[in-house]
Amino acid sequence: MVGKQRNYRDIFVKEQFFSDFYFFNIGHELCESRHHHGPTMREEHVVHYIVSGQGAYEVNGIKYRLEAGNFFIIKPNEMTFYQADAKDPWEYYWFGFSGTMVKELLYSNGIGSSDYVGKVEQTQGVKKLFEEIMTSNMFDDREKLINQARFLTLFSGFKLQEKTIHSSILESRKQKYSESFLLYVKNNYYREELSISEIGHSMGLNSSYLSQVIKGEIGFSPMGYLKEFRLQKASILLETTNLPITEVALAVGYKSSQTFSRAFKNQFGCSPSNFSGQRR
Template identity: 85%
Template sequence: MVGEQRNYRDIFVKEQFFSDFYFFNVGHELCESSHHHGPTMREEHVIHYIVSGCGTYDVNGIKYRLGKGDFFIIKPNEMTFYQADDEKPWEYYWFGFSGSMVKELLYSNGIGLTDYVGKVEKTDGIKTLFEQIIASNMFDDREKLANQARFLTLLSRFKLQEKTIHSSILESRKQKYSQSFLLYIKNNYYREELSIREISHSMSLNSSYLSQVIKDEIGCSPMGYLKEFRLQKASILLETTDLPITEVALAVGYKSSQSFSRAFKDQFGCSPSNFSGQRS
């Protein structure tokens, strides 16, 4: 109807805190009959989520007929055109996003280079999340973390079935396991009771399998790496503090100062007391 106010919200905000993955645009529209956008190209990724009605999305010469619960993805520098149905024009929300890890995170949701449409399986709460972002003061830095959390929760809903991902895009699963192992050691090396069984259990892996992964990825056994890590930490403490050897041993996970001294000498060729950095 001529003169009727358009049911349209489109908000842009410049991101200053996040760089790996962030949204910069969010909006909502209850489209009029046959309303269209394009043909045009965007410079960033945009996902549209259809809450009612239907329409068509054209990209790379393919036309998709979409309706309630479906979503479509606009990718950078690709010509697109989308149009609401004549009789049942769609209503949709959208968010535009960018960052250094966009491609990797889309792949983690099963969205590859040739994927443009999908269906949301779990739709509850999606409209609420969009409305919460739109209603927030996005120019108030105190809202940043809450809105980033809402955005990431939203994106987790837009996924396709799991598929094989090229190794140049994502790290191999073994690399992820080895990185998790290294992080676990870094944060637990000082615990005398730390075991490979415990670490493998934290990753829901068989300990024998994890041991083989660590050998393949790092070049030594898990216990060998743990021992070397502990002794390197001990050498730093001996160089930079006045702690007695018994306390250094305890600080790096050795209950016995004798076993610590033997291991240290095997590693560095001298006893802890004769270590060049030890202060008198």
């Protein structure tokens, strides 16, 4: 007897352009009663998003009862089993993903090594994004950027609530704040009006917390680092150009050449005009 045909779509595509984070598989199934998968292991990460119905997901000896709005994560080389409910079988979408930054991006969504299930809080548009990817021509290179954007938007919805975020994730955030601070200084150091309050505002942080983070991450206060950065830039200008002292001072964010000269001497032990590397 021939079994009933399954109501599902399962698409695989080899990624050629992205390496840090990308999807290689996407699918949808309207499950029959008690439809199951496993026990088995996968080689890559897969997220299932439940549109309707109920079912169970089992991993590492723990069984989760899941329903519409929930998602579950299959991780590489871990034995898993999942089964649709007998009376109210689930409908779900899924995507398989890989890349060099998978662990970091899962952590950015609050998902650590012991997290396997969650709930999508903002469900509006999730199904639409899945369908847009699945009905696009995924073998047309012109669609790559659009589908990658859709995938990243989708992935951003699969996260755990703030209260479940691990300390390692919070430490990672501090590193990101520090990196953002350094980048901001690099691109704005020449502005005399640049302030720590402004930099903190750009990241949604108050200046006191930003100062605490920066001091802990790089060993300098924010103002101390800004001053150091400006003076190092000034030393390069003095070594490689014939600009007068007043213009060098302005170029690195000092309105007053006198203030600049005092800071420079305190840093390097000599005045800008006597700096050993200055061109004549």
